[in-house]
Amino acid sequence: MPGLEAQIQEIAGLLTKARTAFALTGAGISTESGIPDFRSPGKGLWVSTQLMDVLTSEVLQNEPERFYKAAMPLLAEFAAAEPNPAHRALAELERLGHIYGIITQNIDGLHQRAGSQRVWEVHGHLRTGSCVCCGRKQPFARLQKSYEEGEIPPRCPACGHMLRPDVVMFNEPLARDFFDVHDLLYGGCDLMLVVGSSLTVYPAAGLVTLARDLVIINLQPTPYDEQARVVIREKAGEVLPKIVAAVRDMSP
Ligand SMILES: [Zn+2]
The missing domain is CATH 3.30.1600.10 (SIR2/SIRT2 'Small Domain')
Known part of the structure; x- marks a missing residue:
């Protein structure tokens, strides 16, 4: 098992090389903002x-x-709730051009409040x-x-x-954003950076199958860990800022 530092370098490398990368986030990214x-x-x-x-x-x-x-x-x-370092790091990755946008299962709006511009909210918003x-x-x-x-x-x-x-309530179909981003991913997605999602809530979790490479940062195991290039089981608020720093170091 490679060390955390090597994994961070590998993710930064994948982000730097990817033509179209997306992040997919779930409740785990917002627990550090106090949301259960x-x-x-x-x-x-x-x-x-x-x-x-x-x-x-x-x-x-x-x-x-x-x-x-x-x-x-x-x-x-x-x-x-307020955005935490993980939300801010993803906003920074978008600003730097290393992710195209964020697909989120969360309704808290914290990505936009952290500065992210392209956010697909598949479960709606507040x-x-x-x-x-x-x-x-x-x-x-x-x-x-x-x-x-x-x-x-x-x-x-x-x-x-x-x-x-x-x-979106428990018995309702997903928001329009889901279908929009599904079509976009179909057009080509080199890399999906999953953050704080256990990838058990469908159909949102199924979006990861549309990506060529998968990276998972989540405290608990997910059903897609075996397919992922890199799996990190640490707090997103600690890992993502390190990935941003590594990406910056690699940029000319
Ligand atoms: Zn009315």
């Missing part, structure tokens, strides 16, 4: 089973108050909510404010129907 990973053992699993029952379009439609009381405290926690009837969008902060003021569910100011967060 629902699919990790412990507290996560409990939260997950609770949420999977509640965060569905049926519950939203039939029991909106139950939906909002389960979802809102958690979503508010997500919306208040910047807006929309009316279930007329489709008009509202800032997510407005949904939060209504909720805090006791308007549960929050209502559309235009037509009075219920507002929903623009996140």
Whole structure:
């Protein structure tokens, strides 16, 4: 097993040579920002089973108050989180031209807030909510404010129907971003840098099969480890800044 330093050099080499590289990120990149990973053992699993029952379009439609009381405290926690060194390092890799963009399973918006420009959010995001009837969008902060003021569910100011967060619920198809990026990857992807995803949530996880080379940085093993050129089981916030430094050293 090669040492961490050699692995970092290898990843930097792959990034430097790749014509089109993408990053694919999951909950693990945001745990260092204080956001719980629902699919990790412990507290996560409990939260997950609770949420999977509640965060569905049926519950939203039939029991909106139950939906909002389960979802809102958690979503508010997500919306208040700050980017960490891993998010900033990926933004830097894009700025330097070593990754084309980021595909994320996260809804927290931390990549954009760290400065990333091209981000495909396959599970939606927390910047807006929309009316279930007329489709008009509202800032997510407005949904939060209504909720805090006791308007549960929050209502559309235009037509009075219920507002929903623009996140993909457990029983819903993925966001448009998924299909857009799927087509892009089909056009050619030399390298996929997976960060903080256990690659168990489909169909998003299946995107890695469209890349020629795979690099995985995740604390736990994934089903794709054997296919990966490099696997690092360390914290992304510690490893990614080192990869940026190594890439800089290699650049002329
Ligand atoms: Zn409306």
